[in-house]
Amino acid sequence: MMMEPLILPPVPGLRSIDVYEAHGGYGMLRKALAMKPEEVTDEVKKSGLRGRGGACFPTGLKWTFMPKQTDKQKYLCINGDESEPGTFKDRQIFEFNPHLLIEGALIAAYAMGVGTVYLYIRGEYNRWIAMVQKALDEAYGRGYCGESILGSGFSTSITIHRGAGAYICGEESSLMNSIEGERGYPRVKPPFPAQFGLWGCPTTINNVETIANVPVILRLGWEAYSRIGHPKHPGPILVGVSGHVNKPGVFELPTGVLLTEIIEKYAGGVTGNKKIKAVIPGGSSTMILRGEAIEGVTMDAEGLKAAGSSVGTAGMIVMDEDTDLVRVLTRIAGFYHHESCGQCTPCREGTGWMHKILKRFETGAATMADLNLLLEVANNIEGNTICALGDAAAWPVQSMIKRFPEEFAKRVMPTAPQGGGAAGASARGATESASAVGATSGTTLSPAHS
């Protein structure tokens, strides 16, 4: 399907600028500087590139939101907070191809008329920050960065901004507050960053992998790029696979690749040849899928939407038939509770409630009424918060209840009063519509193959 890897080519020593240049590196910056800025944006727009940070937003379109005429400074923030559980891909770019990221940042800055770029990297990645800083120093040394780049008259600076441990700082408005030296609370939108971002100035936020795709688009041309993978979500994508597989890792693949192919062919199949019980396709925020439901599903926005989930960060977590999914969900709920910034009541209280109720299931102290309550709490969070962390906390819970009701039924107290018998035995009926279960009528359960 795919030719050669474009984001992470297996070139030894590519982290050094000499090797990068020997392989044509910074040639696309030269090419861009010879184009008009809006031609560069247009190229990215036509390529079909969509953001790799989680929301799959069209990158070129996002760039056009930046005002052309303004007396204000313009900013680009590159998001390398990478803290979504199951995600470890941007780190590969920092380690194996930091110059591609820097070149992409410079091209993006030129296209949007940005004079200052901040590269936000999570605090734990200090070793990787050192690698990127070294690459950045090299780029400055060769005149690719700073004042009048390559004599073009265009100037931009790139500064690494180290985070200090907070998942929420990956949310774009929180990230801007964190850069400004505030606590990392998300901001209410609108206004959107392109109008009112860093210090009230026009700002674009893009993911690290998104920006690394930009030189590739210029090299191949938008047309060839748009033919890689799925037409509506094209390009190479860094797919991380973790959990119960023989060869976990990050694989650069064309979008549109089958999830089953990713697991079998690239990640070496399931450990111990077991069956797959469940797959979280794109980081802990994305809706969980039943093992048998991944058949025919592809890794792209369209394919995963049709399957009832989303691409997220393309960090797949594979779980075998023996996995205790209640325990998995309890851990995920604990994460969101820990990371909620506490600004909105539904998120602050709801994530705590969900974690508490799930712990009751984990220890066998829950009743079927708890399942209704759990879903009610999740439904109450979704759509009622300032930022998407609330939704991200609700989705795993909603999808787990909907798709794995039997996992909960197994865990309720055997003495729990249930219409017509013990909880396990009375598991019947359908829970296909997650919202329907939100009603307080007695929940009845059966495996829903969705």
Added chain:
Amino acid sequence: MLSEQHIAKIEELKKRYPRPQPVILAALWMWQEEHGWISKEGIVEVARLLGLPEYHVYGVVSFYTMFNTRPVGRHKIEVCTNVSCMLRNSDRILDHIRTTLNVGTGETTPDGRFTLVEAECLGSCGTAPMMQVGDEYYENLDEAKVDAILSSLK
């Protein structure tokens, strides 16, 4: 006090932003590197260097998990227990460290050598289970590997 090199670095960094406040995280990092944790003295010093009120610096320190607000051991061990690591038995790793060092999570050994904590996903899910000690990532752990690592950390 912060070292002269660090103060010079803070002055350099200030030029990268339209105002001094954004340098707060970097300055706090420098303080923690020198002193191991962010004391009241550290907050006062960072506030002074950046011309910020102390309560603001305090608010920032308390927002982020990586700033130690109390003294910690020479080596802070952070074991990731999030899903991908959990699926590959991070609980066994955590238990093993607890018994070997005879400490609970959040505690420091009496000799001040180690502090043990549980961490959220550290971006090492493909090489799980894993732990971070200082800046170093230790990946694909098993009990024997952990033993070797612990004895190498003096």
